[in-house]
Amino acid sequence: MVFLIGLSRKKEDATRTQSLPVSIVICAHDEEQNLHELVPQLLAQDYPEFEIVVIDDRSNDSTFDWLLEETKKDHRLRMVHVNRTPPHVNGKKYGITLGIKAAKYEWILLTDADCRPQSNQWLNTVSSQFSESTNFVLGTSPYLKVPGLLNFFIRFETLLTAIQYFSFALLGNPYMGVGRNMAYRKSMFLDKKGFNNYLNVTGGDDDLFVNQHATGKNTQVIMGHDSLVFSIPKTTWSSFFRQKIRHLSVGKLYKFKHRFLLGLFTLTWMLTWFVGIPLLFVPELTYLIAGILVFRIVLLTILANYASKKLGHRFEAWIVPLLDFIYAFYYLVTGLTALVSKKVRWKN
Template identity: 45%
Template sequence: MELNLLEISLIGALAFCFLIQLYFSLFVHLKLALVKIKPVSEDARNPISVIICARNEAENLQKYLPIILQQDYPNFEVIAVNDRSWDGTADILKEFAKKYEKLKVVSVADGEKFIAGKKFAVTMGIKAASYEWLVFTDADCEPASPNWLRGMQQPQDQNTEIVLGYSPYFKKRGLLNRLIRFETFFTAVNYLSFVLKGMPYMGVGRNMAYKKSLFFKSKGFAAHMHIPSGDDDLFVNANANRNNTAIRIHKDTQVWSEPKTSFIDYLRQKKRHFGAGKLYKSKHQFILSMQIAIQFSFYGLVIALCCFPETLYISLGVLALSILIRSFIYPRLLKRLNYGELSWWFPLLDIILFVFLVFNAIVSIFVKKVQWK
């Protein structure tokens, strides 16, 4: 079999993409699959301030706030920030405040200075917090266990200033829900693995913690107050390093969240996240962009090589080998991160997610306006 220069070049490019793909799978993500999960400590050391920002979340607060207020932790408070709600959120919080001494309600009124959205509400919550260790979650989130705060409490190592948790979405019917959960899984695998690699770059505000002193030392959200998103990932991106960041993935430390139920709402959510990513540190932007570019090139080269009879079986063989190797890693991670039933969907969802990410990136170029709620 003789190959021309074009075919040789395409095979070489495919081999390069395959090797880079394997690097992320075997030398980054595999770390998360193999890391030993520490049990949740039975001790409760320092006091904790839990911060929840709510904008028109009356129904979710009614459902999930009592679960947070009843955590098995001796010394904590919950700061609920009502961010200009009009759906009865204020009344719900008022009633809960009468019942639970641990609840402190902060209200944000309308005004021009609130154009930054959630970040102002988060800042108000942090200023109202009584304690140094801050744990963050959202109004539509449910801790997986009464021991959630024990797992997310300040580590004994005082050098640790940030703790990143994991927040899966509830299982619903339909392909959209599978896509949302798989995308959340892959995002979590990436940012949690890179912490183990010594290069933390983001966190998710549904389940994370950091020191109050770190927030004020770094001037809070001042560097990116002009955009509505990024109260979680941009703060971590700016302040996390290999020495001050830890992860928690024990099943008791996870926080479950309500997923979007329509494709349009999900697209808007991802648009906000995509906008924040543009302000990541340059090295992080490069690595994340390269991951997507390598995946795009890999599938594109496989399709291109399938068009030549001489390289058809080579390209299909490389594709099969890639799927085989990755199928030994990611289904294991899916089980570890509470998405075990998606293991059978892995190869298909991997391709669908890639197509969606490319589509979302293109949409983000033309759609500029985003907001929190």
């Protein structure tokens, strides 16, 4: 119910009254093929003034050569080349920092090479939330739909994550964002010394930065079809598992209040199944527990359907009960693994 209340507080985005210049920053490692698709889509954005800054982070493919040629064709595309990173500094954070410092404009819009904007109005949608009091604009980045149970689960897990951080932000307590679709001010990034407090941590260039500096007063969110940036999903359970371990491993660095609230949410989700199912076999409680479980599944299905439409993409509500059950086991395994993991990587 809390999430439904939070999402319902988001009204229609205000009509854009100004088009402030935007620097789109992308850190790429061996992403030549993805950049072939992404860069033309970004250059086709219907927006008066923007640039694209691509950081070639020690790529082993032909990313550098391709970007060098493309930058000659359109002045809006620029490249920052990284040959090496300083010791004990995470490569992606270092690359993003160089890209932001090289950016010409105040507003920085982040995405990844394997992302695709849903429409040529993406920049317009993001900029509609720019104001003097705003430092952060948070968007979502669902995964493309392909056949298979893994893809259903990836999209379900991503939807739940978006529901959580959007609801918290709309209720005045932002705690994270995704670097595939997020904007913030360059001056604020430099004033706060960027990622200085966790340069050696893999991950956190998006959620930890928001967790440290976003407030209810300086943060806006964007929803709807034109705000979406789709990502290419993992195709194996093992690669998805490694990705989520990397994402979840930084959660232990969140502010205490956010760790507590998120931990409480996860704990109650798991207890619903791990305690609820055994209680079904207690004769005196069978009908009561069954009723609670059915009510919970119905409520979750309604939430998933409402939230996906609100965010701008429909999710198949009929499979929510199965994914709900799988999610409890998924979080038990990934949560514990992320908690004890000491070494995770972005890329080689």
